[in-house]
Amino acid sequence: MLALSALSVVLGSAQAEEKVLNIYSARHYQTDEALYAGFTQRTGIKVNRIEGKEEELLERIKNEGSNSPADVLITVDASRLAQAHELGLFAPVRSPELEARIPAHLRTDDWFAFSTRARVIVYAKDAVNADDVRNYADLANLKLKGQVCTRSGSHPYNLSLMASIIANQGEAQAEAWAKGVVANFARAPKGGDTDQIKAVAAGECGVTISNTYYLARLMRSDKADDQAVVSKIGIVWPDQAAKGTHINVSGGGMLKHAPHKEASVKFLEYLASDDAQRYFADGNNEWPVVAGLKIANPALDKLGSFKADTLPVGSLAMYRAKAQMIFDRAGYR
Numbered sequence: 001m002l003a004l005s006a007l008s009v010v011l012g013s014a015q016a017e018e019k020v021l022n023i024y025s026a027r028h029y030q031t032d033e034a035l036y037a038g039f040t041q042r043t044g045i046k047v048n049r050i051e052g053k054e055e056e057l058l059e060r061i062k063n064e065g066s067n068s069p070a071d072v073l074i075t076v077d078a079s080r081l082a083q084a085h086e087l088g089l090f091a092p093v094r095s096p097e098l099e100a101r102i103p104a105h106l107r108t109d110d111w112f113a114f115s116t117r118a119r120v121i122v123y124a125k126d127a128v129n130a131d132d133v134r135n136y137a138d139l140a141n142l143k144l145k146g147q148v149c150t151r152s153g154s155h156p157y158n159l160s161l162m163a164s165i166i167a168n169q170g171e172a173q174a175e176a177w178a179k180g181v182v183a184n185f186a187r188a189p190k191g192g193d194t195d196q197i198k199a200v201a202a203g204e205c206g207v208t209i210s211n212t213y214y215l216a217r218l219m220r221s222d223k224a225d226d227q228a229v230v231s232k233i234g235i236v237w238p239d240q241a242a243k244g245t246h247i248n249v250s251g252g253g254m255l256k257h258a259p260h261k262e263a264s265v266k267f268l269e270y271l272a273s274d275d276a277q278r279y280f281a282d283g284n285n286e287w288p289v290v291a292g293l294k295i296a297n298p299a300l301d302k303l304g305s306f307k308a309d310t311l312p313v314g315s316l317a318m319y320r321a322k323a324q325m326i327f328d329r330a331g332y333r
C-alpha cells in the first residue's frame, strides 16, 4: 500500500512536468479552437479540452476531488464562475501580469474575466419608442404592458442582471422591478436571447433584453432572414445616465487540485494576451477586457461605445442567490 501511494506521488510529479494542460470548458463557441491552438503554438504546452455543460463540469470537478486532472475551468457568466468559487473549486492566483492587464472590477482573487458582453434592450422600431426604453427600469413601466418578451428568470444572464440591480438599487427596488416586468410579459418566458430578438422582429412583443454577441452574430450573418430581423429592431444601451449598462463576462480560473499549476497560470496569462483578446472579439463578438486593444469586428464597431457598469464581478456573485429568490417571488420563471 505504501509502495503504491509512493508510486503515485512519483507519477504525480512526473505528470506535473509534462507539457500538458487540461481544460474543462463550458464555453460552447467553435472559434475557441483557434484560441487554444494559439496557446500551444506559443508555449509548446498541449491542451486537452473537455467540454460539457456547466453543472456537469462543476459536479465532475467536485466528485474528482484531489484526483481531478482538470487544471483550468473556463465558462461564461459571472454567476456561474461565482458558483465554482463558492464550491471552493478554484485556487487563488497571484499574477502581476493578470493584475496589470485586467481591470480590478473584472477579476477576483481566484477567477478572472477575459471578455465582456453587455445586456442591452432591444425594441421593435415600428412599435416602441426608443425614449420609452432607455433604462432597465422602463421594462417595468405600465406603458409596456403585454410587450415584454424574455428568457427565463433562472437563466444566469438574467440572474446576473438582477444581481446588478440589487447591488445598485437595493432589494426592495429590485423586487418591484421584477414584479413590474412580469406584469408586462407578452408571454411566459421561453427560449434563448436570439429567440427573443426574433420574437420582437416578428411583432410578438415590443421589447426584450439580450446579450450583445447574439445581436452582433445576427448583424454579421449573411442570411436574408437574419438581416430582415436586424432591420426591424433598435438597440438601446440601458442606464447611460445612471450606473451604465450591465455587463457580464466569460472567464476562468485555476482549479484547486490542478496537476499543472505553472501551465495553468501561463494559460490564464495567455488569455489576457493581445492575441487571445482579439480572438474573443473577432471570434465571438465579445469585448476584450484589456483596455485600448485595437480590434477588427464590424458588428462591434457598429454597436459603438457605451458606458458600462463597473460593478465588480465579485458583487454579481454575491447577489446571485438573492436574485433567484426575488425572481421566484415575482413569478419571473
Ligand SMILES: [Fe+2]
Pocket (backbone or CB within 6 Å): 211
Ligand atoms: Fe450565450
